Amino acid sequence: MTHSRTRGERRRHQTIQEILDHAVAVMDEVGVAGLSMSEVARRVGMRPPSLYKYVPSRLALFDLLFRDGQQANLEAFRAGAEGAPPGLNALAKALQASGRWALANQSLAKLLFSRPVPGFEPSAEAFAPSLEMVADVQQMLRDAVARGELRPEAAGPDGLTIVSILTTGVLSQQLSNEPDAAFDDGRYTRLAPRLFDMFTKYYEVT
Amino acid sequence: MTHSRTRGERRRHQTIQEILDHAVAVMDEVGVAGLSMSEVARRVGMRPPSLYKYVPSRLALFDLLFRDGQQANLEAFRAGAEGAPPGLNALAKALQASGRWALANQSLAKLLFSRPVPGFEPSAEAFAPSLEMVADVQQMLRDAVARGELRPEAAGPDGLTIVSILTTGVLSQQLSNEPDAAFDDGRYTRLAPRLFDMFTKYYEVT
DNA sequence: GTCTATAGCCTGATAGAC
DNA sequence: GTCTATCAGGCTATAGAC
Numbered sequence: 001m002t003h004s005r006t007r008g009e010r011r012r013h014q015t016i017q018e019i020l021d022h023a024v025a026v027m028d029e030v031g032v033a034g035l036s037m038s039e040v041a042r043r044v045g046m047r048p049p050s051l052y053k054y055v056p057s058r059l060a061l062f063d064l065l066f067r068d069g070q071q072a073n074l075e076a077f078r079a080g081a082e083g084a085p086p087g088l089n090a091l092a093k094a095l096q097a098s099g100r101w102a103l104a105n106q107s108l109a110k111l112l113f114s115r116p117v118p119g120f121e122p123s124a125e126a127f128a129p130s131l132e133m134v135a136d137v138q139q140m141l142r143d144a145v146a147r148g149e150l151r152p153e154a155a156g157p158d159g160l161t162i163v164s165i166l167t168t169g170v171l172s173q174q175l176s177n178e179p180d181a182a183f184d185d186g187r188y189t190r191l192a193p194r195l196f197d198m199f200t201k202y203y204e205v206t
Numbered sequence: 207m208t209h210s211r212t213r214g215e216r217r218r219h220q221t222i223q224e225i226l227d228h229a230v231a232v233m234d235e236v237g238v239a240g241l242s243m244s245e246v247a248r249r250v251g252m253r254p255p256s257l258y259k260y261v262p263s264r265l266a267l268f269d270l271l272f273r274d275g276q277q278a279n280l281e282a283f284r285a286g287a288e289g290a291p292p293g294l295n296a297l298a299k300a301l302q303a304s305g306r307w308a309l310a311n312q313s314l315a316k317l318l319f320s321r322p323v324p325g326f327e328p329s330a331e332a333f334a335p336s337l338e339m340v341a342d343v344q345q346m347l348r349d350a351v352a353r354g355e356l357r358p359e360a361a362g363p364d365g366l367t368i369v370s371i372l373t374t375g376v377l378s379q380q381l382s383n384e385p386d387a388a389f390d391d392g393r394y395t396r397l398a399p400r401l402f403d404m405f406t407k408y409y410e411v412t
Numbered sequence: 413g414t415c416t417a418t419a420g421c422c423t424g425a426t427a428g429a430c
Numbered sequence: 431g432t433c434t435a436t437c438a439g440g441c442t443a444t445a446g447a448c
Contacts, residue, residue, distance in 0.1 A: 036423065036424085046432080047432075049427090058424065113378075118235075118236050165379055166371070169372055169375020191368060194368070197408075198368075198408045201408060244442080253415060254443080
């Protein structure tokens with residue numbers, strides 16, 4: 001993706017990554033909408049004006065965070081599916097991996113899944129990984145139908161939407177009410193397999 | 207609840223209500239976490255110092271908003287159940303009414319269901335209506351079990367948690383991705399009955 | 413209860429020297 | 431690329447006159 005050639009570019013890319021890491025730490029402390037350029041500059045060891053050489057504005061910083069977050073979440077999702085037989089099994093593992101990522105990256109997850117910053121809309125480029133993930137889910141549902149695990153309507157648009165509702169519901173409850181729990185112990189996240197089971201039974205071939 | 211006796215107290219209560227109404231309008235425009243005392247003062251036609259005669263701090267303002275929001279949501283929930291046969295039917299109607307309220311009061315809903323303001327924790331008094339609502343849901347599930355509509359485990363703690371996950375999932379997706387839709391047309395909210403059906407079938411008596 | 417005035421912060425962003 | 435200096439404003443909250 002970002003293959004810097006020169007030393008300068010490589011160094012610059014490194015600095016930007018450092019900025020993003022500190023930005024996440026700030027959001028963890030003061031909330032996503034509380035992120036400030038000055039505080040990030042302080043932590044990264046710069047005066048605020050210097051930060052603007054790397055990130056042109058506060059909203060641009062959010063866009064970088066959004067893009068990296070979506071990309072990381074997509075990679076977690078795909079890594080989760082790896083090696084699993086396609087269809088329901090792959091979907092369950094991928095969704096669980098994505099959920100674990102969200103629990104381990106709560107500020108980024110909030111930035112991606114709710115819209116906590118008024119005036120910020122992600123750019124098309126930053127949003128792209130999300131579309132890839134939706135396409136992956138759809139394909140997994142089609143695989144499940146092809147294998148006879150689900151009825152065809154499960155791979156329709158409503159089936160996809162229901163999957164998104166279930167996963168968002170689990171995560172948003174867990175993040176809001178018990179953010180420090182581990183995924184397997186969380187009052188909400190530990191019910192993820194049960195909800196997946198509910199979905200599966202609802203659409204099982206009769 | 208708040209029965210003011212004297213003219214002065216009545217007037218004061220009226221002013222506080224006006225403050226809360228304007229505060230909601232501000233949150234609608236700049237986000238929940240963007241609420242500022244100064245902006246509210248401007249809109250209500252006061253200088254900022256005067257506002258502090260009615261609300262002692264910004265966090266106290268959030269607490270008032272939280273309490274009123276919880277109360278209004280509880281009232282919508284109960285009004286929705288009114289007249290319906292107890293059990294599943296009452297639960298479905300109550301949850302739908304609560305969902306409609308959330309869609310019509312998005313800023314308050316975000317304040318109640320997510321935790322968008324770092325440093326704000328609702329007081330026990332402000333949180334009380336939420337506990338009442340949980341108790342109501344639990345009772346409705348028990349009624350449904352008693353009527354033979356659901357297996358006993360549906361009224362256990364996991365059943366209650368699953369109900370909360372389903373409703374939160376629908377609402378959080380709708381509010382984040384398509385906030386301007388009507389409840390019956392929303393890409394997510396219109397699937398609420400289907401999700402309720404999923405829940406019902408999963409716990410139906412075999 | 414309302415105001416003026418103000419303390420003491422914070423912010424995002426830019427100009428221009430080095 | 432970094433800095434100092436600064437603009438132009440915002441904010442929460444309080445003191446004290448009226």
